[in-house]
Amino acid sequence: MHKGSCLCGDVTFTVNAAPEGPSVCHCGQCRNQSGHLWASAYAPEHDIAITGRVTWYEASTTAKRGFCPRCGSFLFWKAHGEDTMSFALGALDEPTGVRLEKHIFVADKGDYYDIADGLPQKE
Numbered sequence: 083m084h085k086g087s088c089l090c091g092d093v094t095f096t097v098n099a100a101p102e103g104p105s106v107c108h109c110g111q112c113r114n115q116s117g118h119l120w121a122s123a124y125a126p127e128h129d130i131a132i133t134g135r136v137t138w139y140e141a142s143t144t145a146k147r148g149f150c151p152r153c154g155s156f157l158f159w160k161a162h163g164e165d166t167m168s169f170a171l172g173a174l175d176e177p178t179g180v181r182l183e184k185h186i187f188v189a190d191k192g193d194y195y196d197i198a199d200g201l202p203q204k205e
């Protein structure tokens with residue numbers, strides 16, 4: 083089981099499944115919301131238990147983004163019509179036991195950095 087929380091601690095969550103697809107997202111929405119990149123993994127939604135109030139922002143017609151309304155931590159990403167939910171790797175208590183597998187949406191990456199860790203990159 084994995085535990086995580088936002089910066090202020092008002093929102094905590096547990097993941098009762100093995101995190102899948104650990105990745106770093108370079109899309110414009112994740113960069114705007116996080117201030118740089120967003121690292122996440124996903125699990126079945128019913129295996130993620132959240133305590134505290136999360137504010138959901140409908141950034142598009144296809145997905146919503148969840149954050150703590152007090153401290154602003156960007157914690158969750160949920161596609162409508164999927165039964166999985168992504169959660170922020172940076173919010174997990176350590177040791178996480180998780181290793182990043184890939185970079186995604188690199189076609190949208192910012193112009194102020196390079197990706198140099200050798201992990202696979204998906205457009």
Ligand SMILES: [Zn+2]
Pocket residue numbers: 088089090091092093150151152153154155
């Ligand atoms: Zn918070």
